[in-house]
Amino acid sequence: MEQKDQLLQKVWLWSLLFFLVAAFTGFVYRWGLIGGDILGLRMSNVRHAHSHLMFFNWVTPVPLVFMARHLMKTAPEAYSSLKWCITVIILIGFASYPFFLIYGYHPVQIGTANLPFSVMLSGLVMIGWYWFGLIYLKYRNKADSSLSQLFYDGALVMLVVSSLGAWGVAVAQFGNIDNNLISGALTHFFLTTFTEGWCVLAAIGIFYDLSKKNYSLPVDKNWLIAPIVLGAPLMFPFGLSVDLLNESLLWTAKFGSLLVGIGLGINLWYMARALPSRNKVIWLFVLAMLALKVTIQLSAVFLPETLWLGQHGLRVLYLHLMLLGFVSTLFFAAFHTVNTRSSKAGVYLFLGSVFVLIATLVLISGLWPPAWQPTNVYRWVTVGAILPSIAIAVELVVAGYSRFKQG
Ligand code: HEM
Known part of the structure; x- marks a missing residue:
């Protein structure tokens, strides 16, 4: 397999894992809303942890690796710098997750110092984005317009x-x-x-x-x-x-x-x-x-x-x-269009779960007539929120198995 496709597969698997953690965190938030125990965590911090992990480790690395793949078609020598840059972005992004979950934006007291770790790590992630931008600028002229x-x-x-x-x-x-x-x-x-x-x-x-x-x-x-x-x-x-x-x-x-x-x-x-x-x-x-x-x-x-x-x-x-x-869903479609070998079971499950989740969000959008709302609407919304995690877990197993088979 070519290096550009190997990189895509690896980053896809890691990003899926973080997507699973972030999606499950979203479910935990909903669970907390209907009174479930969330280990004493503050709800606003759980929401920050969810949204930041989605941003840093899902909707950023996946496009970055597709861009890297595009560059590597005409500049295969960019492989190692692109790989390191995306790896560092992913590592720092994930390092910020526990701080958002436990402290939100608040500083952490270490000895006499108060350090806002979540904010500091977010800053480092953004510096990682600029690093990628510089690599992209270096090689983009070699690629087709x-x-x-x-x-x-x-x-x-x-x-x-x-x-x-x-x-x-x-x-x-x-x-x-x-x-x-x-x-x-x-x-x-x-x-x-x-x-x-x-x-x-x-x-x-x-x-x-x-x-x-x-x-x-x-x-x-x-x-x-x-x-x-x-x-x-x-x-x-x-x-x-x-x-x-x-x-x-x-x-x-x-x-x-x-x-x-x-x-x-x-x-x-x-x-x-x-x-x-x-x-x-x-x-x-x-x-x-x-x-x-x-x-x-x-x-x-x-x-x-x-x-x-x-x-x-x-x-x-x-x-x-x-x-x-x-x-x-576009990321799922794109990965399976490039990688034709792994089963599509996870993708179809994911599409179904997304459809149900969005339908449950319509119920609490404020526009749905209250008279038509099912009883215990938040219980249905919570059920809707767990479904994507199940589908992502299936996709992770299927994609991981397919990569293992390819060696
Ligand atoms: C995979 C399934 C997902 C679940 C179960 C989920 C769940 C949730 C929940 C329960 C909230 C809090 C809603 C509220 O305040 O009432 C939320 C907020 C949020 N989610 Fe998700 N989410 C998912 C996917 C995503 C994705 C893919 C992204 C971005 C890439 C995302 C970004 C956000 C953001 C930015 C907020 C904060 C919204 C705000 O308060 O303005 N979520 N999500």
Whole structure:
């Protein structure tokens, strides 16, 4: 097996393991909500541990290894630096997990010193991202100037831009800047640019990397990416609490969302025509999730905000539709399109579990009529939350066995 595919397999297996830990942590949070014992952990810390592990060790290393694979097609000599860089990012990301779980963002007292380990390790992870960016810059000119490369370029730019928001949060926290609007805006600038920019562009880049190459674009290819790159950072006010929002912030977010929605709509139209020839049913599921995400996104532009503003449940639904429904299922589809040898049982189980989880999130989105809610709705939501962990465990065993057989 070629080195680029070996690296993909290894990183896939490790990322799956961390995905399992992060998904189970999400389930533990739900379990805690219905009164289960969670070893005295604070619920907000459990949620931070879940979201940070998802970000650092799932939706970052998987796209990075696909980008590495793309570079190594024309620059195989990049193997060792890419391997080390991704390994270090994964190790530091996982090292931050126990600190988020136990202490959240709070400092840990060691002797007389108070050290905010979770924040420090998060900073190191971001330095790891810059390291990857430098390696990418060094070898990118050797690679073909394909549509996937354009999306990989854009995704990495968004990753660096989002990290500026995260540095800002750290500075605001330790500089004792006591302004809710500034700290909220910086946090959501990071979150939105990372999710709508990095995660979505990288996922679409992976799609184009594996899709049929006979596309004839009716427009210049920059039109496929420009609205998303310009719009994603503007969407951050949607994350702010209602008391911090004002008219101009709301219109900025709506404008950004419109741009992203249009950009993704054009890509969707195009992606539906360039579906990879393998695993068509799985890819269609992925595109259906993207279409749903775009629909909710455009609804936020055109529907009156009194309907949806301040609905925490709707935010959680939208976020999981995008990051679990679209981005994570795309990773599964992509890995199985490259690696045809392992069984697809885990993938189909995963798609089913994602469908059920998202359906349960609709029930608590705030838009579902209360009269139609089943009794003990949170019990159903908790059952929905454990299903992806089971499916990921099956995929891990199947993919691990297949790698063991290949030697
Ligand atoms: C695999 C199955 C998953 C489960 C069971 C799960 C579960 C949860 C739960 C229970 C919450 C707290 C919701 C609340 O505050 O009411 C949450 C929040 C969150 N999850 Fe997940 N999740 C999953 C996948 C993901 C993925 C793939 C990502 C990102 C890559 C992700 C990122 C987040 C983020 C960022 C939040 C914080 C949302 C906020 O408070 O604004 N989750 N998740």
